[in-house]
Amino acid sequence: MTLKKQLKDDLTAAIKARDEIRSSTIRLTLTAITNAEVAGKEARELSEDEVRAVITREAKKRREAADAFAQAGRTESAARERAEGEVLAGYLPQPLGDDELAALVAEAVKEAAAGGAEGPRAMGAVMKIVNPKVAGRAEGGRVAAAVKRALVG
Known part of the structure; x- marks a missing residue:
């Protein structure tokens, strides 16, 4: 199963389970993937590595936003960003020690x-x-x- 297909299936499951954080995170990630597919002169299907790169970029955005919110004293927003980052981490390979x-x-x-x-x-x-x-x-x-x-x- 491709990573994009897995994201779509997981989105359906998250919506059915009424998991708001998971569904919104996956929805935003799928939107980022679609935006990457239609960027440039003509639309194309992204490879698995390119989809993984988009997910990595989205996860990095979440980490940076969580840090910024934490420094600003907005703990609730920081916690949400960290939770979204954890959802995305499930689609990425284990980081190197x-x-x-x-x-x-x-x-x-x-x-x-x-x-x-x-x-x-x-x-x-x-x-x-x-x-x-x-x-x-x-x-x-x-x-x-x-x-x-x-x-x-």
């Missing part, structure tokens, strides 16, 4: 060094190697920080 990320980065650094890249200037080469391996499982900033630590430290 720090140890797993460090191991992937170390492997990529060795691979880049074999190609002649070393030191802090190898950042781009290492990122090119490691990004496809961690796609959707770790945020870019976190990956970049891990690469920088591995190259400098």
Whole structure:
């Protein structure tokens, strides 16, 4: 079953169960997917990876909004955003732990060094190697920080 089909089925189930948070979150995510499909010069069907990228983007928006609400003292709104983020997290692959990320980065650094890249200037080469391996499982900033630590430290 495709991810988009699963979202549609889960939306139907959430509506029947009268789960307002789940249904509204899935509805907004499906809208974001549709918007991505019709963006550009002609409409097209998104691949599984592109759908996953849209869900990841939506989850990141929820995390950032929850942080902003929490800092502003709006705990109720922050809690809702966190709940929506948890719904979306169920459709994403398990995030990489720090140890797993460090191991992937170390492997990529060795691979880049074999190609002649070393030191802090190898950042781009290492990122090119490691990004496809961690796609959707770790945020870019976190990956970049891990690469920088591995190259400098």
